[in-house]
Amino acid sequence: MDNIESRGYIKSEVLVSTEWVMKNLTKNSVRIVESNEDPLLYSSGHIPGAVQIDWTNDLNDHVRRDYLDKNGFEKLMSSNGISNDTTVVFYGDKNNWWACYAFWIFQLFGHANSKIMDGGRLKWINEKLPLAKDLPTYPQTEYISPMRNDHEIRAFRDDVLRHVRNGLPLVDVRSPEEFNGLRLHMPDYPNEGSLRGGHIPGAVNIPWAEAVNSADGTFRSADELRQIYEIDNHLQKDDELITYCRIGERSSHTWFALTYLLGYENVRNYDGSWTEWGNMVGVPVQKGK
Amino acid sequence: MTKYPQKLQAIVDEINSTFDRNERIQFLIEYSEKYEKVSEEIANKPYPEENRVEYCESDAYVWTAVDQNKRVQLYFAVENPSGISAKALAAILSESLNGEKAETVFTVNSDIVFDLFGNELSMGKNLGLTGIVNKIKHQLTL
Numbered sequence: 001m002d003n004i005e006s007r008g009y010i011k012s013e014v015l016v017s018t019e020w021v022m023k024n025l026t027k028n029s030v031r032i033v034e035s036n037e038d039p040l041l042y043s044s045g046h047i048p049g050a051v052q053i054d055w056t057n058d059l060n061d062h063v064r065r066d067y068l069d070k071n072g073f074e075k076l077m078s079s080n081g082i083s084n085d086t087t088v089v090f091y092g093d094k095n096n097w098w099a100c101y102a103f104w105i106f107q108l109f110g111h112a113n114s115k116i117m118d119g120g121r122l123k124w125i126n127e128k129l130p131l132a133k134d135l136p137t138y139p140q141t142e143y144i145s146p147m148r149n150d151h152e153i154r155a156f157r158d159d160v161l162r163h164v165r166n167g168l169p170l171v172d173v174r175s176p177e178e179f180n181g182l183r184l185h186m187p188d189y190p191n192e193g194s195l196r197g198g199h200i201p202g203a204v205n206i207p208w209a210e211a212v213n214s215a216d217g218t219f220r221s222a223d224e225l226r227q228i229y230e231i232d233n234h235l236q237k238d239d240e241l242i243t244y245c246r247i248g249e250r251s252s253h254t255w256f257a258l259t260y261l262l263g264y265e266n267v268r269n270y271d272g273s274w275t276e277w278g279n280m281v282g283v284p285v286q287k288g289k
Numbered sequence: 290m291t292k293y294p295q296k297l298q299a300i301v302d303e304i305n306s307t308f309d310r311n312e313r314i315q316f317l318i319e320y321s322e323k324y325e326k327v328s329e330e331i332a333n334k335p336y337p338e339e340n341r342v343e344y345c346e347s348d349a350y351v352w353t354a355v356d357q358n359k360r361v362q363l364y365f366a367v368e369n370p371s372g373i374s375a376k377a378l379a380a381i382l383s384e385s386l387n388g389e390k391a392e393t394v395f396t397v398n399s400d401i402v403f404d405l406f407g408n409e410l411s412m413g414k415n416l417g418l419t420g421i422v423n424k425i426k427h428q429l430t431l
Contacts, residue, residue, distance in 0.1 A: 037414050038374045039314065039374065039406070039414075040314055040318050043315065043318060044321070093371050094371075125371075135311075
């Protein structure tokens with residue numbers, strides 16, 4: 001279903017089609033940004049004119065486990081030719097995991113004029129739309145960013161502990177094996193860098209991929225999403241919710257679906273996720289279903 | 290003594306002499322283009338679960354064969370068309386380790402992922418690629 005407006009999303013303007021991108025990609029007011037997990041993909045061919053913003057390289061602080069600061073964000077925007085009023089459209093591999101992650105970080109800096117290309121990189125390629133290998137350069141811009149706001153859409157470990165004590169719901173978007181804590185018991189395999197397996201008490205397990213159509217990677221309609229999150233898993237629109245996964249990338253995909261497609265107003269992404277929680281001393285962990 | 294078997298070490302040395310990140314990426318992309326999928330004589334779809342690499346989001350499969358002289362042949366299938374890094378690793382390992390003795394192949398540890406791809410891989414990607422290396426070793430112990 002290519003017609004995004006007909007899918008009943010609360011904020012449908014944040015999602016654009018491959019067709020929209022094709023029509024708008026040469027506009028000065030639009031910057032297409034590719035964000036991938038696989039660091040080789042962008043250079044092997046990307047949407048013409050698209051810049052790459054890499055999670056590991058560009059969005060992380062290189063010393064602390066944290067994101068770049070105001071100064072770093074301003075520099076990144078400036079060097080990619082992005083102004084405060086530029087429409088930024090993200091797309092990437094893995095059904096837009098990393099695109100949603102980058103989108104989420106852009107929201108920590110208040111770049112509200114951001115969109116996701118529905119279906120991501122794979123849909124663009126399957127539709128045989130043009131690819132380019134050259135690295136585009138854009139004139140530097142003056143970008144003024146506010147201080148990073150970590151309060152509204154980002155949760156830290158203490159927030160999560162408080163959340164658990166108050167009996168509030170979380171969404172664990174990892175696979176059922178990760179959720180149940182089975183994965184750490186397999187012999188001969190790395191254990192995800194976590195000492196304990198299981199999930200945060202109060203979490204429901206809704207793997208991130210439930211939100212997308214497996215055929216073409218586009219988001220499911222609002223009604224289908226409500227069936228999954230609200231009818232099958234009893235979440236409610238006014239819930240205070242925290243999403244998490246292993247490092248916060250898959251859960252920013254679900255954060256995006258809940259916040260924009262279903263209009264939830266109180267969802268935070270816990271980017272510390274299982275790599276922090278599963279290693280912390282003394283925090284509550286639940287195993288099994 | 291070098292860290293890896295000779296041919297693999299040569300590739301590691303070459304990639305670490307690249308000038309910058311883009312050059313490293315181009316080098317790896319060129320390898321990914323050399324990737325060859327396992328032939329139908331070795332395996333057919335649906336590929337067995339026992340050959341699937343855990344944690345590799347690119348849906349990768351590994352087969353190892355050891356002949357009577359204890360020489361190893363590696364075969365790979367990377368089912369995700371976007372799994373370029375997995376394909377590059379598969380191509381590098383096939384080119385450099387096929388024909389080596391099992392005990393030599395067994396000395397290659399998952400550091401190879403860091404030595405080839407640098408420290409810019411996400412954790413998920415890192416786990417997937419090291420999973421490929423570990424799967425080879427796991428199969429050689431069976």
